[in-house]
Amino acid sequence: MFKAYEEVIEYCQKQQIEMIDFKMIDLLGRWRHLTIPAKRFNLDTLKYGIGFDGSNYGYAPIEKSDMVFIPDITTAVHDPFNEVPTLSMIGDVYVIAEPHNYQFDQYPRTVANKAETYMQELQIADEIRIGPEFEFYVFDHIDYQCLPHKSGFSIDAEQAIWNGGESEYRNLGYKIPLKGGYHITPPQDILYDLRSRICLLMEENNIPVKYHHHEVGGPGQIEIEVEFGGMREMADKTMLAKYLIKNLAFQEGKTATFMPKPLYGEAGNGMHVHMHLFKNGQPLFYDKNGYSGLSQTALYFIGGLLKHAPAVLAFTNPSTNSYKRLIPGYEAPVSICFATANRSAVIRIPAYTKAPEHKRFEFRSSDATCNPYLAFSALLMAGLDGIQRKIDPIEEGFGPFDVNLYNLPAEEQAKIKSLPRTLDEALDALEKDHDFLLAGGVFPQQLINIWIKTKRKESRRVLEQPHPLEFELYYDL
Secondary structure, eight states: OOSSHHHHHHHHHHTTOOEEEEEEEOTTSOEEEEEEEGGGOOHHHHHHOEEEEGGGGTSSOGGGOEEEEEEOGGGOEEOTTOSSOEEEEEEEEEEOOSSOOEEOTTSHHHHHHHHHHHHHHTTSOSEEEEEEEEEEEEESEEEEEEOSSOEEEEEEOTTBGGGTTOOSSOOOOOOBOTTOOTTOOTTTOTTHHHHHHHHHHHHHTTOOEEEEEEOSOTTTEEEEEEOOEEHHHHHHHHHHHHHHHHHHHHHTTOEEEOOSOSSTTSOOOOOOEEEEEEETTEESSBOTTSGGGBOHHHHHHHHHHHHTHHHHHHHHSOSTTHHHHSOTTSSSOOEEEEEESOTTEEEEEOTTOOSGGGOOEEEOSOOTTSOHHHHHHHHHHHHHHHHHHTOOTTTTTOOOOOSOGGGSOHHHHTTSOBOOSSHHHHHHHHHHSOHHHHGGGOSOHHHHHHHHHHHHHHHHHHHHSOOHHHHHHHTTO
16 A cells, blocks of 8 residues: 555545554464554654564464564555554564564465565566455354353354245245355345445455355355455455455444355355466466467476375365365365366366466365465465476376266276365375475475464364264264
């Protein structure tokens, strides 16, 4: 939003900004924040930063937890949800040192910066453009608890098919069938105006929107697709988009979730990531004579992604719930392969992208429980490794498979490698295969170690908790 400190001060005076809020991302991908009065914001804030305890963010040990946050004024937005006029900005974390502080190498935004710099140093490309698709559910009610003696959850959505027989309140019908919501129109689509308001709010906050629509999930699943941008830029905008979506829904008496599989038997929420490389403004993924219009560079990038896909999933699909979405029979892919216009493949080349500058592919397995800085960086590093090592996806047996993989005979399906089925399997793969992430000093080994340890602990908590279904299956045995 701003290029100079003076612009910030001028804006604050004109808009009568009273508070400046600083948002930082923790290890798992949640925003944290702290706020100062606008009159306290000065050049020293940009030079020396603001101190905080890094141990509470999941990174630093308690004995080395003093860090400083330095805001990035280019990310500033006027926060629309605060009663007190507030300017919000994100930034970078530095380690306190003499004679000068230095960027904390485990901070996710630092990793994303390093990944883009490494790509440029290799002289493979000078720009990667990312385009995420945001899928999420909007519900009218959610309650859950996880106690030693009581566990469960309850979800409700006015438009859900299970409310078709409701007679305690005025019921006008027009419910959406199971997995019947794709591009549904009003009156079934009661979320249309909310989606439009969300998109206008995103546009106002410099997140250009391509389109929005009701997704497959009947009880309120939404998709919003945005325009492309640089990798770190789009990680910033992913965090901002989630903030805007959740807060506007909350403001209007609803609740939004990006959880990959909140409902059994319904479509899950993914975050497909479209990507392509450019050098000197020219697209590197296009070749009119290549498969589906892709260049050999693009195929090598795909080869790297698919070769490292099990390890990459530890960052792109980092929740136990992620793997309840990645099951056969839905649009979420489970097979490590690529194809054109095929939503059952991990990598899909859109058939409608024919112009050289639009030629790209999407990684379909990822979801929004990820930390976008780490997820996007892992995708880039896997692709760069594929280009450097010339990993040909066709020679590796990754396709192309231009058929519905779910309809293949069992013996043919068995020949295609599958994605990890659990978070622990993805973490096992990351433990065995992460050298490509260490290249160029992009991912510190310590960050990978902390990530694996943290996620193993999450997985154990889920495995150790009795599940309500277990009572149905086993209580009477």
